[in-house]
Amino acid sequence: MSSLFPLTVEGAETRRRGKTLVGPVSMTLTGAGATVVVGPNGAGKTTLLRLLHGAARLNAGSIRWAVPTEQAQEAQAFVFQRPVMLRRSVVENLIYPLRLRGTPRKAAAAEAEAWAARVGLSDMLHRPATVLSGGEQQKLAIARALIIKPQVVFLDEPCASLDGRATAEIESILQDTKAAGTHLILSTHDMGQARRLADEVVFMLHGRVHETSAAAAFFDAPETAPARAFLNGDIVT
Amino acid sequence: MTDLWSGLSQAFWLVVTADAELAEIALRSLHVTLTALVLGCAIAMPLAALLAVRRFRWRRTVIAVLNALMGLPPVVVGLVVYILLSRSGPFGVFGLLFTPTAMIIAQMVIIIPLIASIAHQSLRDLWQDYHDLLISMNVTQWQKIRTLLWDARRALLTAALAGFGRGIGEVGAIMIVGGNIDNATRVLTTAIALETGKGDFALALALGIVLIGLTIAVNLCIHWLGQTEREGRW
Numbered sequence: 243m244s245s246l247f248p249l250t251v252e253g254a255e256t257r258r259r260g261k262t263l264v265g266p267v268s269m270t271l272t273g274a275g276a277t278v279v280v281g282p283n284g285a286g287k288t289t290l291l292r293l294l295h296g297a298a299r300l301n302a303g304s305i306r307w308a309v310p311t312e313q314a315q316e317a318q319a320f321v322f323q324r325p326v327m328l329r330r331s332v333v334e335n336l337i338y339p340l341r342l343r344g345t346p347r348k349a350a351a352a353e354a355e356a357w358a359a360r361v362g363l364s365d366m367l368h369r370p371a372t373v374l375s376g377g378e379q380q381k382l383a384i385a386r387a388l389i390i391k392p393q394v395v396f397l398d399e400p401c402a403s404l405d406g407r408a409t410a411e412i413e414s415i416l417q418d419t420k421a422a423g424t425h426l427i428l429s430t431h432d433m434g435q436a437r438r439l440a441d442e443v444v445f446m447l448h449g450r451v452h453e454t455s456a457a458a459a460f461f462d463a464p465e466t467a468p469a470r471a472f473l474n475g476d477i478v479t
Numbered sequence: 480m481t482d483l484w485s486g487l488s489q490a491f492w493l494v495v496t497a498d499a500e501l502a503e504i505a506l507r508s509l510h511v512t513l514t515a516l517v518l519g520c521a522i523a524m525p526l527a528a529l530l531a532v533r534r535f536r537w538r539r540t541v542i543a544v545l546n547a548l549m550g551l552p553p554v555v556v557g558l559v560v561y562i563l564l565s566r567s568g569p570f571g572v573f574g575l576l577f578t579p580t581a582m583i584i585a586q587m588v589i590i591i592p593l594i595a596s597i598a599h600q601s602l603r604d605l606w607q608d609y610h611d612l613l614i615s616m617n618v619t620q621w622q623k624i625r626t627l628l629w630d631a632r633r634a635l636l637t638a639a640l641a642g643f644g645r646g647i648g649e650v651g652a653i654m655i656v657g658g659n660i661d662n663a664t665r666v667l668t669t670a671i672a673l674e675t676g677k678g679d680f681a682l683a684l685a686l687g688i689v690l691i692g693l694t695i696a697v698n699l700c701i702h703w704l705g706q707t708e709r710e711g712r713w
Contacts, residue, residue: 297614315617326612329605329630338626339616 246307246314246393247273247425249294253303256293264289264449266303273394275441276416276426278457280433282478286449287429288323291396294427295320319387323399325379327371332363335371335382339390357385361415377408384415388424395419397428401435413438433473437461445469447478486684493685494692501686505693508666511579511653512646515586520639523591527598527638528624531606542599548592553585557655560585564656577658582666585652590642597641601634602627636705640698647694667693 248270255265264286271277279287292298294305296315307314319339328335336354341347358364361381366374371382380400387395397416401409409432416439420426430436436443440457445464452466464470472478493501530542562568564576564584575581605627613623628635650668657664659673667690674683 295615297611320611320615322611326608328609328612328626342616342618342622 245273246309246317247271248308249273250306251294251303252306254293254300254305255302256289256298257301262449263298264293265301267293267451268303269444269451269454271427271442273425276420276428276439277442277444278436278440279427279429279444279446280431280436280472281446282472283431285446287446288398289449290444290446290451291320291398291427291429295396317393319390319392319395321380321383321387321395321397321400323402325376325383327374327379327382329370329372331368332358332371332374332382333367336386336389339386343390353389357389361385362411377404377411380404380408380412381415384412388419392424394425394427397426399429399431401430401432409435445472447472482680482684485681487688489681490685490688494689501689503662504665504667504670504686505689507579507664508647508668508690509693509697511582511666512586512643515583515590515646516639516643518583519587519590519594519642520635522587523595523642524598524628524635524638525624526591527595527602528627530595530599531602531627532620532623542596545592545596545599549596551589551592553589553649553651554655556588557585557652560588560652560656576656577660577664579657579664581656582653582664585656586646586649589649589652590646593645594638594642597638598631598635601631601638605631605634633705636701640701643697643701644694647690647697 251267251269251271253266253268255267256263267290279290281287289298293300295318296305296311297320328338330338333351333354336357337347337350340350340353345353355364355367358367361384363374363378363382363385366378371379374382384395384397384400400416401412404412413435416426416428420439426439428439430439437457440460443453443455443457443460444451445453445460445466445468447468453460453464453469455465460469461473464473468478530538530545560581561576564570564573564581566576575584606623609626609630613626618626648668650672653664653666654669654672657666657669659665659669665673667686671683671686671690674680674686
């Protein structure tokens, strides 16, 4: 399949009950490595991710992938801040997206077991997904997103409310994914995580993108004053 | 009190001696209600799922009406079905009046709103959980419905049991459309009404006890088959 990138966003806006949640946003993502969206709570990180994914209503402007939208949506997956578990076993959760795409049951099951092994869930294949711990659920959600071999994975604060070990495990899965050529678009307010994963940083405040730059440049010398304050650990309002 | 005791002992002997007439009407009760239940579920549950996932203009009205119809008076349903199926009615040509089929139709009308309403409530909660994920996965309407119905199957069992309970104990509608004809359309509830009317309280009570026993047995069976209330299951 041809590449989804570059992604061109022009004046994109999403509103709800007359209030603008995000926008207008204009930017171009080239699709190298990982794009990390940072910003304080309520800056619109989640909404931006949903907007790019096509799960939030686009009220104005445009979001264009390099391929037709429908084709682009087929090659995307989304991991939520609070993992949504299907009320099924771990292996059934992993099989589900494959079955939606018409993969035969046997092949899907084999693939699911391989992915469970990759994220360290092999010995709980037949456990109901809803009784897993928070970290395990998030790993399962990530595996379920990656199992369809998407070109882009959106991750909305995947490690929020997880402890250090779970975070490290998830980051190592994400590093592998990145190395395999999948583009990550991830929001976080853990600056350490942003530094570890980012190739490109999008800084958001009040529903607008204030800065889009390469990670090294952003962390060394942010261009805008709010970004500088945010990196210094000041409370940005 | 004597009626109660003789009813109990009569019920005991009716069951122990496997009374042929009792077996026949008990089986007919089961046949009518279970058929109505299976057909009713086949209609009510997809309908409930559709109401949960689909946003259309009259959705709220439809749900409100469905909730209101849960309390549909069986006698009125019986009357309407009677009129529709009677010789001069629009479906008179099929000659269904006073047959078990007519009773099944009447019971379906009674239990479909009940099952759909209860099922819709649990499916709606599940859909709130699943909404973001399924939208993100680009699933079709049909796949959404299938996923919801499968993952909420235990809650749907409860809805089905509620439907069964209402159907098996119902007398008003089946009395009208079935006619309580011996060897043809007599079921447990109509027999109880008849025996009470005749003043044979002991027999009526015996039939009542058999009816309750039957209801409990079917419920236990379905629970056991569905493996509800077991650890780690939904």
